[in-house]
Amino acid sequence: MRHARRKFMLAIVGLCLAILLLWATFSGALGSDDGMPAMAAGVAGLLIFGVAGYFVVAAGIAARAAARLEAGTDVIARWRVPSPTWQRFRDIRLEETGVRVPKLKGLLFAPRAVAGNETVEIVCGARGALIDGCYFSLAPGRGAGMEQAGLVLTDPPCVAIIVGMLAGAHGSPRTTRWLLLLPIPPEARNEANRAIRHYASAADSVRDIGDLAHAYPRRARILFWALLIPAVVAAITGVALEANDYPGALPAWLGITGIMSTLGILLIAAAVRFSRRR
Numbered sequence: 480m481r482h483a484r485r486k487f488m489l490a491i492v493g494l495c496l497a498i499l500l501l502w503a504t505f506s507g508a509l510g511s512d513d514g515m516p517a518m519a520a521g522v523a524g525l526l527i528f529g530v531a532g533y534f535v536v537a538a539g540i541a542a543r544a545a546a547r548l549e550a551g552t553d554v555i556a557r558w559r560v561p562s563p564t565w566q567r568f569r570d571i572r573l574e575e576t577g578v579r580v581p582k583l584k585g586l587l588f589a590p591r592a593v594a595g596n597e598t599v600e601i602v603c604g605a606r607g608a609l610i611d612g613c614y615f616s617l618a619p620g621r622g623a624g625m626e627q628a629g630l631v632l633t634d635p636p637c638v639a640i641i642v643g644m645l646a647g648a649h650g651s652p653r654t655t656r657w658l659l660l661l662p663i664p665p666e667a668r669n670e671a672n673r674a675i676r677h678y679a680s681a682a683d684s685v686r687d688i689g690d691l692a693h694a695y696p697r698r699a700r701i702l703f704w705a706l707l708i709p710a711v712v713a714a715i716t717g718v719a720l721e722a723n724d725y726p727g728a729l730p731a732w733l734g735i736t737g738i739m740s741t742l743g744i745l746l747i748a749a750a751v752r753f754s755r756r757r
């Protein structure tokens with residue numbers, strides 16, 4: 480996030496404006512609650528409150544993390560990129576990197592033009608990176624977060640980091656991936672290699688339920704049957720009791736709970752069975 484502190488302050492201003500609009504709506508300062516001014520102010524206040532609230536949290540976290548990196552806290556590597564190297568870095572396109580991963584949308588950072596004598600600082604932290612004052616969270620994750628890290632031999636060579644982000648609508652989230660490049664001048668190769676080793680190790684250490692199931696198949700099978708058998712027994716018992724006109728709500732409770740639990744366990748098992756680390 481570029482200019483996180485500035486966005487945080489603007490979000491605070493927007494939050495105050497939203498609170499003022501909502502106060503004016505419900506206090507009667509704009510007339511009756513069902514009047515047009517009050518309704519318009521209420522809708523605008525709710526919209527601004529939601530957007531500003533999100534940016535208060537997001538920009539606040541980014542600003543705090545960027546300040547910690549600038550102060551040298553949790554820094555893995557840092558280097559400065561001279562203007563000629565930075566200008567070549569600005570000309571790099573996604574196709575030139577040779578990175579091929581599913582659902583890769585593009586480059587995550589768009590570098591600005593710099594003056595001839597200006598240098599740009601890059602700071603690599605334990606869980607984030609700061610490039611030209613723009614902070615990126617690099618917390619490792621599967622589907623959302625840092626997924627891979629390595630070196631691409633562009634001109635100049637760059638630290639390449641794949642960052643997954645959740646996107647989608649209508650209850651169907653999907654993962655899109657973006658490529659973050661950090662240019663490496665010749666004098667900063669050791670620092671860049673240190674950052675690559677740290678990020679690659681952090682990404683490889685991520686484990687989800689599918690990884691655990693494939694790593695411990697016997698335990699996964701025991702857990703699967705230990706959950707499935709009681710659910711199936713409950714479903715069969717509930718259906719049998721209902722068929723024999725057992726009084727009360729017990730048959731329905733057992734039947735519905737057992738059937739839904741069985742379906743849920745089977746769906747999770749199928750997802751784990753066909754999940755593989757990419």
